[in-house]
Amino acid sequence: MKPNFSLRLRVFSLNCWGIPYLSKHRADRVKRLGDFLNMESFDLALLQEVWSEQDFQYLRQKLSPTYPAAHYFRSGIIGSGLCVFSKHSIQEITQHIYTLNGYPYMIYHGDWFCGKAVGLLVLHLSGLVLNAYVTHLHAEYNRQKDIYLAHRVAQAWELAQFIHHTSKKADVVLLCGDLNLHPKDLGCRLLKEWTGLHDAYLETRDFKGSEEGCTMVPENCYVSRQELEPFPSGIRIDYVLYKAVSRFYISCKTLKTTIGRDPHSGTPLSDHEALMATLCVRHSPPQQDASPTHGAAERSPLISVLREAWTELDLGMAQAHWWATFAGYVTGVGLLLLVLVCALVAGGGVREIAIMLWAPTVGLVLGAGAVYLFHMQEAKGLCRAQAELHHVLGRARDAQDLGPESQPVPLLGQQEGDRAEEQ
Amino acid sequence: MKPNFSLRLRVFSLNCWGIPYLSKHRADRVKRLGDFLNMESFDLALLQEVWSEQDFQYLRQKLSPTYPAAHYFRSGIIGSGLCVFSKHSIQEITQHIYTLNGYPYMIYHGDWFCGKAVGLLVLHLSGLVLNAYVTHLHAEYNRQKDIYLAHRVAQAWELAQFIHHTSKKADVVLLCGDLNLHPKDLGCRLLKEWTGLHDAYLETRDFKGSEEGCTMVPENCYVSRQELEPFPSGIRIDYVLYKAVSRFYISCKTLKTTIGRDPHSGTPLSDHEALMATLCVRHSPPQQDASPTHGAAERSPLISVLREAWTELDLGMAQAHWWATFAGYVTGVGLLLLVLVCALVAGGGVREIAIMLWAPTVGLVLGAGAVYLFHMQEAKGLCRAQAELHHVLGRARDAQDLGPESQPVPLLGQQEGDRAEEQ
Numbered sequence: 001m002k003p004n005f006s007l008r009l010r011v012f013s014l015n016c017w018g019i020p021y022l023s024k025h026r027a028d029r030v031k032r033l034g035d036f037l038n039m040e041s042f043d044l045a046l047l048q049e050v051w052s053e054q055d056f057q058y059l060r061q062k063l064s065p066t067y068p069a070a071h072y073f074r075s076g077i078i079g080s081g082l083c084v085f086s087k088h089s090i091q092e093i094t095q096h097i098y099t100l101n102g103y104p105y106m107i108y109h110g111d112w113f114c115g116k117a118v119g120l121l122v123l124h125l126s127g128l129v130l131n132a133y134v135t136h137l138h139a140e141y142n143r144q145k146d147i148y149l150a151h152r153v154a155q156a157w158e159l160a161q162f163i164h165h166t167s168k169k170a171d172v173v174l175l176c177g178d179l180n181l182h183p184k185d186l187g188c189r190l191l192k193e194w195t196g197l198h199d200a201y202l203e204t205r206d207f208k209g210s211e212e213g214c215t216m217v218p219e220n221c222y223v224s225r226q227e228l229e230p231f232p233s234g235i236r237i238d239y240v241l242y243k244a245v246s247r248f249y250i251s252c253k254t255l256k257t258t259i260g261r262d263p264h265s266g267t268p269l270s271d272h273e274a275l276m277a278t279l280c281v282r283h284s285p286p287q288q289d290a291s292p293t294h295g296a297a298e299r300s301p302l303i304s305v306l307r308e309a310w311t312e313l314d315l316g317m318a319q320a321h322w323w324a325t326f327a328g329y330v331t332g333v334g335l336l337l338l339v340l341v342c343a344l345v346a347g348g349g350v351r352e353i354a355i356m357l358w359a360p361t362v363g364l365v366l367g368a369g370a371v372y373l374f375h376m377q378e379a380k381g382l383c384r385a386q387a388e389l390h391h392v393l394g395r396a397r398d399a400q401d402l403g404p405e406s407q408p409v410p411l412l413g414q415q416e417g418d419r420a421e422e423q
Numbered sequence: 424m425k426p427n428f429s430l431r432l433r434v435f436s437l438n439c440w441g442i443p444y445l446s447k448h449r450a451d452r453v454k455r456l457g458d459f460l461n462m463e464s465f466d467l468a469l470l471q472e473v474w475s476e477q478d479f480q481y482l483r484q485k486l487s488p489t490y491p492a493a494h495y496f497r498s499g500i501i502g503s504g505l506c507v508f509s510k511h512s513i514q515e516i517t518q519h520i521y522t523l524n525g526y527p528y529m530i531y532h533g534d535w536f537c538g539k540a541v542g543l544l545v546l547h548l549s550g551l552v553l554n555a556y557v558t559h560l561h562a563e564y565n566r567q568k569d570i571y572l573a574h575r576v577a578q579a580w581e582l583a584q585f586i587h588h589t590s591k592k593a594d595v596v597l598l599c600g601d602l603n604l605h606p607k608d609l610g611c612r613l614l615k616e617w618t619g620l621h622d623a624y625l626e627t628r629d630f631k632g633s634e635e636g637c638t639m640v641p642e643n644c645y646v647s648r649q650e651l652e653p654f655p656s657g658i659r660i661d662y663v664l665y666k667a668v669s670r671f672y673i674s675c676k677t678l679k680t681t682i683g684r685d686p687h688s689g690t691p692l693s694d695h696e697a698l699m700a701t702l703c704v705r706h707s708p709p710q711q712d713a714s715p716t717h718g719a720a721e722r723s724p725l726i727s728v729l730r731e732a733w734t735e736l737d738l739g740m741a742q743a744h745w746w747a748t749f750a751g752y753v754t755g756v757g758l759l760l761l762v763l764v765c766a767l768v769a770g771g772g773v774r775e776i777a778i779m780l781w782a783p784t785v786g787l788v789l790g791a792g793a794v795y796l797f798h799m800q801e802a803k804g805l806c807r808a809q810a811e812l813h814h815v816l817g818r819a820r821d822a823q824d825l826g827p828e829s830q831p832v833p834l835l836g837q838q839e840g841d842r843a844e845e846q
Binding site: 072075076079091093097115161164352358359360363373377380383388392 | 513
């Protein structure tokens, strides 16, 4: 690689709002999206909410001359909705499905059925290893009373861990997607602090698009204005995040968003705005290594956000335990009722009523039993994230206490982290 | 690091058979295991089937002077059963839960409820980065008619992918656990081919223990002799696998197994035999890089095993689709019955019978609906693994066709891989 090496990377990210039968003008929007992507010829297009595999296949065929490589990330019952189109050959592909993703009985929210995930592509571009991630976290349906907050924090942590552990040999890391997190939300801070990713919107000097970089704006005809009422300019929940891990330096030359309408015709491509970033990667002088060092001065915000996330997961765990206990009691009551009904049938007393009650009682026992098991699993998932967080917290705290000469972090860090296990 | 650097690593692995209320002499065996681990003072003890968190806490307390670091990997409803005890500080911890893990309605097999997983520990030992993995794959209940084969192959693939993507900066990779795979089984070959891991039993020159390295032997009083009838010496399903990724060379100096009884008293520690390996890591001369190169000559077995796994997953997918279709039809019939029952109730004809039929019909619709959704998700999971396999297969084939000068593998590989998407 030449010392004056420089690589320009044009990236597109969009939550496509492609719910079959429910999303308005889906076919037309997918067609126009294909035309737009073909015309713009990005290096990478990372899409979310392409729920129909037929839509992906349509795009794949349409885009194949410009984007010869493509992948659809399958998961859950419906799918993750994630897919990618790349101008460059994809070296490796894998994915991680989030452990926690809402509740199966919240059928009208539907997230549980999707199997939300993070997809990873490894690309080799002019000798540079690029790890590109695409994701979509659990939706936020009620910001005031968000019952999914603990799940979204756990997802943000799993996403951060997945990036952390799979990108160790990457030169450049790119994450695009709909995080369903506002910039100052706990999950977003946790992700950025633990991975060291930078936000293209905050870093670029050349931004063109919606006010404050919002990706759901009231000007978009598919967006419910009522839902956006507390946010007059809209909300920013879709991101292009990046970092250079090793000998490289990355910057965002330009960032554009659509502004509630198709860049060429009037109707928007989706209910979300698209993000279009031009990134520039070049060699970094040795002293300017842009990779996160998590040095003593940088540990303080990490520790604070880890603590905050730990507390949030703790609240989620208390809630999960409450539901599991409640469902456990209901199952117990159902079993008692079942015994009573069987005794009535055997005794021959009020046989007709007893027979009629039998099936609903069995239903109650099975239903409550399933809810009990589900929340037990939820508690285990939250506890797992909490234990990992606590381990990192312990190490970060000890490293901070002991100063820069503490590399590698000594045993004390482990002992501190280990205390999480005992809680 | 000195050029004559050498590191000795003593590792212990055991499937502990720790099912509360069901496993015989559990408390006594856990106690004796603790005594043994304390006495032997291994560098790492990687345990499986520690289903009760109380057992882990007991061991943790007992072992803390010798093994100050420990972690319990929580997942699913019951848990993954995996835990580790380390003499050295643990730098990082994470885990991956397998997407496919049996069927929830196979309650008496129970694997689905466990949330089988792979746990990862990152350790820094004398400046060397060690990635240690511990896992337990889905059990094999009937070797002649193994309904879980596709799931186990998918798990082996996910395990291989997890190791492949998370160990890129590791110097040494170690995998211990109960794979529920015989050495020549498809899943085992797939794992070894894709990760480049070596089998301690096959590599060591100093083996002491059970015949053919078996880890379930008829001499063990907890093992059902009837189940082992086709295998007179027993079966080898627990492994210590390792590789050195970069400048290092790793070898297995000694490997020992227990032989159906406690190393000190008469009763065995578990129904499985324990594995005890002494590994030696030293600097590798540049020409002796032990990391897998996947060179042209090495690609042929990889291609063949990838093809075989692809076919097995295809069979699994056909089965999953069959079940989903069947459950779909049953749901349809149930819905028709429900309409009929409602009509009967409304018409007032045979009201009593109709009312009695109502609840079982609702049960049928809900039950069959749940089975339908489950198998749809199973098909998605298998299809995901198949697509990843096909991508690797395409790249490996093209690299083989084009010879060693084909690095980096050109676009053609991608196009070939992509065809998997269209199937």
